[in-house]
Amino acid sequence: MATVGATESSAVQSDSNRTGRVLRVGPLKPSLMDTLAGDYDALVLPDVAERDEFLARHGESITAAVTSGRTGVDATLIEQLPNLGAIVHFGVGYDTTDVDAASARGVVVSNTPDVLTDCVADLAVGLVIDALRQVSFNDRYVRAGRWVAEGNSPLTSQVTGKRVGIIGLGRIGSAIADRLTGFRCSIGYHNRNEIADSPYTYSPTAAGLAGSVDILIVAASGGSGTKHLVDSDVLDALGPQGYLVNVARGSVVDQDALVERLADGRLAGAGLDVFADEPDVPEKLLGLDNAVLLPHVGSGTVETRAAMEALTLQNLDQFLADGTLTTPVTR
Template sequence: MATDYLREFVMPIEILQTHKLLGSCEEALAERFTVHKLHQAADPAELLSLVGPRVRAIAGGAVSAELIAQLPALEIIANFGVGYDSIDTAAARAANVRVTNTPSVLNNAVAELTLGLMIALARRIPQGDQFVRRGKWPAAGLGLFSELTGKTVGILGLGRIGKEIASRAQAMKMRVVYYGRKRQPAEPHIFYDNLVDMARDSDWLVIIAPGGKGTEGIVSRQVLEALGPDGHIVNVARGSLIDEPAMLELLQSGGLGGAALDVFEHEPEVPEAFFALDNVVLSPHQGSATHQTRNAMGAMVVANLDAHFAGEPLLSAVV
């Protein structure tokens, strides 16, 4: 009874929310913590000067070294998403701040969208929809295109999501090969230690590697040219991994067969030149955008914060 009485008067832990989160996540955070929403502050600098010394956690991403330096009591950054390249992990490590992400829970959603984009591009499904809506069908057929059956897909990044994509591609009767930092002996797919070689031998190149300095521009003009005029590229990772101007130029000239893109270098801004291309399918970074997945991601953000403040092991620490 005395414990309950004391708990009622304990000051809640103060945390900083850096961007909008799913409603279920925000509600769970509000039940546990005093939440300061940086993205809604009329004057973010003033908010940080007022509450910064008391903030012990961040929920969300987009965390710079400058922001970390303004939060002397910061203990943990619980990122909403599997990719954490928007967080300065070096600065976090130097400040002894833990960082978590939300892996595994979005594997299926991203893999499903990847195969959906591939089919949409191969069969020109968005173009077919517009063809019918604009009343063009009575006058002519849309044309003949391609299919996935029997094609080779090269996966750049055979991690958790990459493996889910591989299994679905095999169900589509595709041959799977992959490129990564090292060969994975337990995987049955052919491993390439040279990305250009894999692109040359593939009909499809799927990008699902982490973002950040280590992978910036890894899909270079040379890789795109190796994929060639009959090759197709799918990016469900980060726009920074591809030389976007080179890709656009090759798509326009016929040097690259097609592209299905869920991410862009400067999103949400997308080069308008993409809009005029029939060999492109565009998607607004919605790889994990399902109710099930986003709710699970939000729950993992909260669970990592709960574990940290209870002194228990973190569910998904990256720093």
């Protein structure tokens, strides 16, 4: 796999480039924003109405941009920063950044892999348990006084022994699989390519995987290559006894098709940490008791966010020092 932009040996930018300004693009963790402002004298990209004037004034001085997967740096902004050398992401996702445009310009791109793997995998398993055992629904059931008024809530489905399919058996997908083997679940997966020596069963298509499992977990990266990978055909293959869990990106799932099938019983349930147009969630989805909805908190622990912040700054410091990155994005 080739590194986006230049390789470590050829990515070194000129000293004049590396001593340029840092630009913050979009909101970040408050302590990270404070550090960028205080220690790096970082500029902040303004709203669209003020952007042209700002870029005309500062664009040539900027050599590094710090952003997140929720904001990113698009091709237009890359073009407006003629001396940009690096795009540093806080977070593992980078699908909102135009990496092709970055590569064409020799701009290196980083993210923060590994440090959030455990927390996202933990949450995925939590969503599996919640969706099948209806934990959130039963909490609401008790709080609303329904236990007293209506008696016991409906029976749910056990997790142990279920057939689980994982779309995207990378770092996070593998960590999810490792956890669910402790529940005596059988594991299958779908990737673009089969993984040599994997202990899990490979399916060459997402629909084929969905048709063979009880629970389908989405852990694939976002971007144009995986947009609506989980489409109506995949959801229909999963079927009315099946559950979908998504801890990847909302774009990977056809959200309209998902909502329709949850509403009319063509899917048993879902656990969702991500959505197509965050923070907006379809009104119809909000009223469904068979859907567990979380506000994109897969990496949202004190420990993980601190590690992500440290790795973001490590990437920035390394680029400013020698033009390379600690954790470059590869393709």
